[in-house]
Amino acid sequence: MLKKLFATFAVTAAMFTAQPSWAASPPNMLVIGTNLTGIRTLDPAQNNARTVSELISNLYDNLVQLSPDDLQTLKPMLATEWKVSEDGKLITLTLRDDAVFQSGNKVTAEDAAWSIQRVIKMGQVGSTDIALWGFTPENVEQLVRAKDEHTLEIELPQPVSTDLVLYSLAGSSIGIVDKKTVLSHEANGDFGGAWLSANSAGSGPFTLAQWRPNDVAIFNAQPDYWGGKPAMARVVARHIPESGNLRLQLEAGDVDVGHYLASGDLDALSKSEDIIIDSVPGLGFYYVALNQKDPDLQKPKVREAFQHAFDWKAIADNIMRYTGFPWQSMIPRGMIGAPSEVTDRYNYDPAKAKQLLAEAGYPNGLKKVLNPSGAPTLPFAEALQASARAAGIELDLVPGEFTPAFRERKYEVLLGNSGARLPDPFAVATQYAYNPDNSDEARLGSYYLWRTAMKVDELNGLVDQSMKERDTAKRTEIFKKIDAIYGGMNSPLMIFFQRTDPYVMRANVKGYQGHTTWSTRWHDVTKE
Amino acid sequence: MASADLQSERDPNRNIDAFAAASPHPVLIMLLRLAGRVVAIVTTLLGLLFLTFSMGRLLPADPVLAITGAEVSKEVYDRVYRELGLDQPIWMQFLTYVRNVATGDLGRSTTTGQPILSDLLTIFPATIELALVAMVVGIVVGIPLGIIAAVRRGSIIDHVVRILALAGHSVPIFWTGLMALFIFYAKLRLVGASGRIDVFYEGLVTPVTGFLLIDSALEGQWEVFRNALSHIILPGSILGYYSVAYISRMSRSFMLEQLGQEYILTAKAKGLGRRQVVWRHAFRNIRVQLLTIMALTFGGLLEGAVLIETVFGWPGLGQYLTRGLQMNDMNVVMGAVLTIGAVFLTINMISDVLYRILDPRTR
Numbered sequence: 001m002l003k004k005l006f007a008t009f010a011v012t013a014a015m016f017t018a019q020p021s022w023a024a025s026p027p028n029m030l031v032i033g034t035n036l037t038g039i040r041t042l043d044p045a046q047n048n049a050r051t052v053s054e055l056i057s058n059l060y061d062n063l064v065q066l067s068p069d070d071l072q073t074l075k076p077m078l079a080t081e082w083k084v085s086e087d088g089k090l091i092t093l094t095l096r097d098d099a100v101f102q103s104g105n106k107v108t109a110e111d112a113a114w115s116i117q118r119v120i121k122m123g124q125v126g127s128t129d130i131a132l133w134g135f136t137p138e139n140v141e142q143l144v145r146a147k148d149e150h151t152l153e154i155e156l157p158q159p160v161s162t163d164l165v166l167y168s169l170a171g172s173s174i175g176i177v178d179k180k181t182v183l184s185h186e187a188n189g190d191f192g193g194a195w196l197s198a199n200s201a202g203s204g205p206f207t208l209a210q211w212r213p214n215d216v217a218i219f220n221a222q223p224d225y226w227g228g229k230p231a232m233a234r235v236v237a238r239h240i241p242e243s244g245n246l247r248l249q250l251e252a253g254d255v256d257v258g259h260y261l262a263s264g265d266l267d268a269l270s271k272s273e274d275i276i277i278d279s280v281p282g283l284g285f286y287y288v289a290l291n292q293k294d295p296d297l298q299k300p301k302v303r304e305a306f307q308h309a310f311d312w313k314a315i316a317d318n319i320m321r322y323t324g325f326p327w328q329s330m331i332p333r334g335m336i337g338a339p340s341e342v343t344d345r346y347n348y349d350p351a352k353a354k355q356l357l358a359e360a361g362y363p364n365g366l367k368k369v370l371n372p373s374g375a376p377t378l379p380f381a382e383a384l385q386a387s388a389r390a391a392g393i394e395l396d397l398v399p400g401e402f403t404p405a406f407r408e409r410k411y412e413v414l415l416g417n418s419g420a421r422l423p424d425p426f427a428v429a430t431q432y433a434y435n436p437d438n439s440d441e442a443r444l445g446s447y448y449l450w451r452t453a454m455k456v457d458e459l460n461g462l463v464d465q466s467m468k469e470r471d472t473a474k475r476t477e478i479f480k481k482i483d484a485i486y487g488g489m490n491s492p493l494m495i496f497f498q499r500t501d502p503y504v505m506r507a508n509v510k511g512y513q514g515h516t517t518w519s520t521r522w523h524d525v526t527k528e
Numbered sequence: 529m530a531s532a533d534l535q536s537e538r539d540p541n542r543n544i545d546a547f548a549a550a551s552p553h554p555v556l557i558m559l560l561r562l563a564g565r566v567v568a569i570v571t572t573l574l575g576l577l578f579l580t581f582s583m584g585r586l587l588p589a590d591p592v593l594a595i596t597g598a599e600v601s602k603e604v605y606d607r608v609y610r611e612l613g614l615d616q617p618i619w620m621q622f623l624t625y626v627r628n629v630a631t632g633d634l635g636r637s638t639t640t641g642q643p644i645l646s647d648l649l650t651i652f653p654a655t656i657e658l659a660l661v662a663m664v665v666g667i668v669v670g671i672p673l674g675i676i677a678a679v680r681r682g683s684i685i686d687h688v689v690r691i692l693a694l695a696g697h698s699v700p701i702f703w704t705g706l707m708a709l710f711i712f713y714a715k716l717r718l719v720g721a722s723g724r725i726d727v728f729y730e731g732l733v734t735p736v737t738g739f740l741l742i743d744s745a746l747e748g749q750w751e752v753f754r755n756a757l758s759h760i761i762l763p764g765s766i767l768g769y770y771s772v773a774y775i776s777r778m779s780r781s782f783m784l785e786q787l788g789q790e791y792i793l794t795a796k797a798k799g800l801g802r803r804q805v806v807w808r809h810a811f812r813n814i815r816v817q818l819l820t821i822m823a824l825t826f827g828g829l830l831e832g833a834v835l836i837e838t839v840f841g842w843p844g845l846g847q848y849l850t851r852g853l854q855m856n857d858m859n860v861v862m863g864a865v866l867t868i869g870a871v872f873l874t875i876n877m878i879s880d881v882l883y884r885i886l887d888p889r890t891r
Contacts, residue, residue, distance in 0.1 A: 031727060037851055040595060040641035125596045125604055197641045210731055212650065213640035214851065215843040216723070218730060236727045240841045244706045248714045249721045401854075404590035446601045 025256050027527050028233040030509070033246045033255040036214050036239040041197030044175035045119040045126040048421060050501070051259065053172040053518035055217055055237060060175025060202035063093055063112060063152070064166055068280075068513040068520070071423035072336075074166050078107060078176055078203070079152070084162045088470050091154040091162055092147075099226045101178035102200065102207045109146035114179040116144045116154075118191045126173030128446075129422050132430075132467070133165055134158040159468045161475065164424055171421050172519050177201050205230045205523040215239050219522075231526045250275060250504060256527070257512055258504040263379075266322045266502055274507050279322050280514035282499035283332050283428060284419035286324050286380060290492040292453040294412055297368070301360035303490040306413075308356070311348040311387035312496045319379045324417075324497030330432050330486045331425045332498055336472065337479025338425070345487055346494060353391035365392035371402040373416030381415045407445035409453055417499055418448065421517045425479045426466050432493055433459040433482055452492040459485060569873055574626070576869045577862055581622050584858045591638055594855040612638055625862065634866070635859035639851070644863035647848065652867060653738030654724055655844035658767065658837075659829040661760055665768025666775050666825060671818065673772065674779025678787060679806055689776055696773025704766055705839035712762055720759035722841035729755050763840040767833060771825045778821045782814040816887045823879045827872050 025031045039052045044060055047053065063079040074082075079093040099107040119127050120140040134157035135143060143155040156165065168174065177192075178201040185195035192201075200208035205227060206219035219235040240246040240255070243262035247269060249255040261269070269275045290297040290306060297303065316326050328345040331338040357366055372381040378399050385395045395413060405411050420427040431448045438455040445451065449459075459482060466478045503514035511524040552560075592608045593600070600608075613621055628635060634644035677689040713721045720726055724740055729752050733743045741760070744753040786792065787810055795805045834846035845864055852860030 026728070029728075033722075038594060038639050038855060040637070040639050123604060123607055125600055128601060128604065131601070194641075212843070213637075213642055213647070214848070216727065216730065218727070236730075238723065238727060238841070239843075240722050241847075242702075242706075242839045242841065245709060245722055245839055245841060248709055252714055252717075252721070254721060254726075404593055407590075407593070443602050443605075445605065 025254055028231065030232045030235045030257065030512075030522060030525055030527070031255045032235065032237045032257045032259070033240040033249060034237055034259040035241055036217065036237065037241070039213065041193070042200065042208065042211060042217075043126075043193050043196035044115075044173050044177065045122045045191070046124040046193060046197070048125045048128055048171075048173055050419070050518045051237075053421070054515075054520040055219075056172045056175055057204075057515075057519040058206045058219060058235070058522050059200040059204045059208060060172075060177065061099065061107075061204050062171075062174055062519075063095075063169045063176065065519070065521075066167070066170050066423060066515075066517065068515045071334075071516055074170065077170075078112065082166065088159065088162055089156050091156070091165060093152045093154070095150045095152060096226065097150055099203045100224070101181065101203045102222060103178055103181045105178055105180055107176060107178075107203045108149050109152040110149075111179045112152045112176050113144050113146045115176045116174060117141055118177070118182075119173060120144075122191055122193065128173075129168040129171055129427075130165075130174060133160045133168070161426075161467060161470050163470075163472070164422070164426060164467065167422050167424055170519070171517065175202060175204070178203070205521075206235060209234075225523070227523060230523050232522060235522050235525075250506065253506060256506050256509045259501075261502065261504055263319060263322060266504070269504055276505050276507055277322065278503045278505070278514055279500040280503060281325075281333060281516055282419055282501050283421065283423065283516060284417060284499040285327065285330075285332075285428075285432075285495040286320070286377070286417045286497040286499065287415070287448075288384065288494045288496065289406065289411075289414045289416065289448070289452050290494075291409060291411055291413070292492050293409060294368075296362070296366060297412065297492070299360045300490045301356045302362070302366065303492060305353040305356035305360070305366075305391070305393070306388075307346040307490070307494060308349040308353040309388040309391035309393050310346065310384050310494075310496065312346070313348065314387070315380065315383045316497075319383065320497055322500065322502040324499050326496070327498035328487075328495050329483050330428060330495060331479050331483050332428060335423070335425045335479075336476045337483065339483070346496065348387060350387075350391035353393070357392050362392075365394060367394040367396065368412045370395035370397050370413045370415065371405065371411050372397075372399055373403050373406060373414060374401050375399070377415050377417060384415060406451050409440070409451055419499065423517055425482075426463070429463045429466060429479070429482055432495075433486055434463045436460055448493055454492050456485070456489065572873065573866060573869050576865055577626065577629070578622070580862050580865045581625070581858065584853075584856065584861055591856040591858065594639055594857065625859075629866070634863045637852070637857055637860045639855045639857045639860070644859050647860070648845075648863060648867060650735075650738065651843060651845055651848050653735075654842060655830060655833065655837075655846065657724075657739045657741065658760060658764055658833060658842060658844060659826060661764030662767035662771055662829050662833075663822070663826055665765055666771030667822065669768070670772040670775030671779050674776035675783050675806065675811065677776065678780045678783035679802070681784065686780075689780065693773040693777045696770050700835075701766065701770060702835045702839050704769070705763070705836055708762055708766055709839070718758070719762045720755065722759075724759055724843065725752070725756050726759070763833075763836050763842055767829060767836055771829065774825060775818075775821060779814065779818060782817050783810060786810040786813050816883055819879050819882055819886065823875045827868075827875055830868055830871055 034051055036051065041047065042056060044056050047056060061078045063077060064074045065077040067075055078095055078099055080096050082091060082093040084091055095107065095109055095112065101107060117140045119130060120135045121137045123137065139157055143157060145153050147153050181201040182192035182196060185192045187194055198211050205222055205225040207222055209220045210216065210218040216239065217237040221230045221233050223229045240249065243265045246255065246258050246261060247265040250258050250269065251272065266277060270277055288306065288310065290303055292298050312326065326343045327333060329339050329342040370381055370385060372378045381397055385397045388395050402411060402414060406414050406416065418431060420431065433449060435444065435447050435449040435455045437444060438450065438453060462478055462482045466475055469475045469478060501514060505512055508528045510526045510528060514520050591612060592605055596604060596608055609615060625635065636643050637647060640647060673689050677686040680686055709721060712719045732752050733740065733747055733749055736743050736746060740756040741753060744756055792805060792810060795809050830845060833844060834850050837844045837847040845867065849861060849864040852864060
């Protein structure tokens with residue numbers, strides 16, 4: 001009996017050993033291991049998150065683009081040149097005439113105008129940035145129009161820095177779609193949204209070959225792309241949610257690029273010579289938020305005490321090694337108005353924190369509930385809890401998914417991280433320093449300052465100004481001023497780290513550069 | 529019925545319903561039984577849906593934010609909120625859902641945008657395929673091991689089986705999974721790492737049954753078949769190992785119980801060989817019990833495979849359900865729960881039928 005059993009095993013085992021399934025990713029194919037959770041559609045107008053922005057940016061071309069190493073200089077893409085009128089109210093873009101959609105239709109100014117109109121009229125998350133400039137479903141058709149086959153005019157409904165407008169055109173949501181093809185698949189007035197969720201109709205260097213949500217997305221190269229045939233004949237984005245598994249596949253060479261690896265796996269991979277880790281700065285921060293509806297946290301001295309209750313240096317080299325760097329200004333590093341170095345605003349000083357609490361009327365310390373915004377910020381929250389205890393603040397850590405509670409101002413102390421796509425301090429300033437209406441009914445959940453229930457009229461005015469001002473030197477001054485006020489007001493939103501997104505790749509992969517605004521493009525990727 | 533007859537004899541004056549007194553037609557009995565069963569199934573499924581739905585309402589996750597991301601303006605938030613029907617009263621949402629399910633419409637996933645039914649059509653075969661491989665491993669290895677352990681009680685084999693079973697119960701499955709990947713994928717390069725198939729083979733086989741192994745074999749695409757096999761064998765075996773642990777322990781104790789019975793002694797006294805005593809006499813009597821265990825194990829493999837599915841990036845039902853829960857995608861959760869419920873009911877029915885075949889007393 002046993003002998004037979006073993007014989008069966010031996011035969012089965014031999015069957016497998018004889019057929020090794022060893023297959024490294026071939027030289028003309030890029031395999032990206034990522035997390036595809038939550039991507040419900042590949043329609044540019046309905047997206048603004050990180051992973052999906054990368055996928056979309058390779059199916060659709062934008063009018064203009066920003067290269068990953070220079071976020072301040074706009075570069076041509078479908079538009080070869082652009083002019084701004086004297087009064088700053090009209091942007092005229094000239095489109096190239098050799099760009100073709102995957103259907104074979106030529107890319108015209110009409111397609112470009114309709115793509116922008118579509119984003120505004122659909123009013124989905126893709127419109128978040130461009131709707132800031134005052135476009136509405138009612139006015140967009142008159143304001144964004146094709147003058148002729150190759151000329152697109154964008155008239156601004158209100159005075160806005162045209163730099164901002166052009167930056168927003170480079171975002172993945174404003175990918176230009178093939179009007180004729182998309183309209184032929186329209187159903188129930190959805191602007192072709194249902195069809196575009198699983199199909200592509202762009203002029204980009206790749207076309208969508210296969211899409212299975214939460215499993216795999218396969219992209220084929222467009223051989224006659226106007227920018228030249230991509231070196232990769234195929235790009236595969238595969239859902240590999242388990243970080244340990246992804247690490248093994250990166251080491252084995254079955255996966256070329258990895259996203260969202262856990263810090264333990266990043267540590268291990270950093271020791272390998274075959275692997276490069278690129279920590280790309282993001283336009284967002286790791287912050288601690290204090291709800292100003294709480295009578296204790298309202299007191300400025302209590303807020304000041306919190307500034308000295310967190311030993312952030314202790315986690316800078318381990319937990320945050322790949323996901324952020326110490327930064328305490330509201331203006332992201334390298335942007336106009338940003339200081340060259342800010343790590344001295346909030347120093348860990350438990351004695352001082354205790355004294356401040358005593359002055360505020362809490363000689364025996366303070367007890368509050370601390371929520372992380374979600375699972376990824378939990379280790380950070382644990383570190384905060386530990387160091388705050390020494391400073392006389394007892395934080396009761398309740399883990400879970402608390403972003404919804406944060407948006408409804410139902411929390412005491414929250415630790416979270418933010419992100420933005422628009423490469424201008426204005427994008428961050430609206431999140432961190434803007435709150436035009438502090439009432440509960442206003443429900444301005446997209447403004448973090450509203451979420452902390454604080455309103456500062458001076459900041460509101462400055463943020464408005466920074467949007468309207470066209471002169472870069474003046475805008476720089478405005479942002480400096482915003483940051484100075486913010487740093488001096490014992491802000492209920494304390495910034496400790498600027499976010500970075502670690503991209504892991506095999507050393508033989510060249511030209512894959514993670515983009516701060518998430519529009520990572522694969523056109524120039526090669527493998528040695 | 530028989531008691532009704534007795535009663536009517538005993539008390540002829542009592543006004544008994546003529547219908548009950550008369551012996552009903554056998555077809556009618558069968559129909560009544562069938563109707564009873566259908567009612568039971570529908571009630572079970574409805575109860576299941578109601579429970580799932582209520583629990584989903586208690587979760588703190590926000591289905592709108594799961595779609596839009598946290599940085600969303602009030603206008604867009606409200607629009608998506610309405611599109612999802614969340615502005616309706618909760619009971620209304622539930623009724624609408626039940627009505628749609630009754631017409632075969634499971635709704636759309638709010639996080640993948642796909643109809644649940646089409647999601648399930650690709651996901652379900654992946655899970656069943658994995659569960660079947662695990663089941664085969666569990667039965668082929670588990671039952672003989674358990675029986676050998678029982679027959680040679682106290683021997684080395686018995687101890688080895690016990691240790692194996694104990695390890696299967698106590699070692700976390702994701703750890704086993706990662707270790708196995710490290711050895712068989714990263715070091716030995718014998719198996720595939722993630723998903724049902726290597727990306728190079730994607731789209732080569734047209735799905736007919738949805739089972740990759742069967743579909744590729746049908747088309748004679750042996751390359752694809754081998755690749756799919758190399759992907760399923762590791763998660764399948766690990767899952768199988770965990771069911772081996774359970775099945776072998778149970779077979780051992782069932783077998784021990786039988787071996788202590790008098791009829792075994794009789795059989796031995798008659799001079800029958802050990803093999804005959806064990807397989808022809810004792811084993812026959814534990815088949816029904818084993819069937820129950822196997823049915824339970826198979827059901828458990830469906831939704832219990834979450835961790836192994838995550839470790840191996842297997843696009844199956846467990847992962848689908850967990851993700852739905854995390855993102856508060858209630859259509860996904862209810863669709864998956866409904867499927868699992870339906871499978872459990874089907875397994876129950878199949879084992880009922882098998883009981884009748886295997887156990888003459890139930891006929």
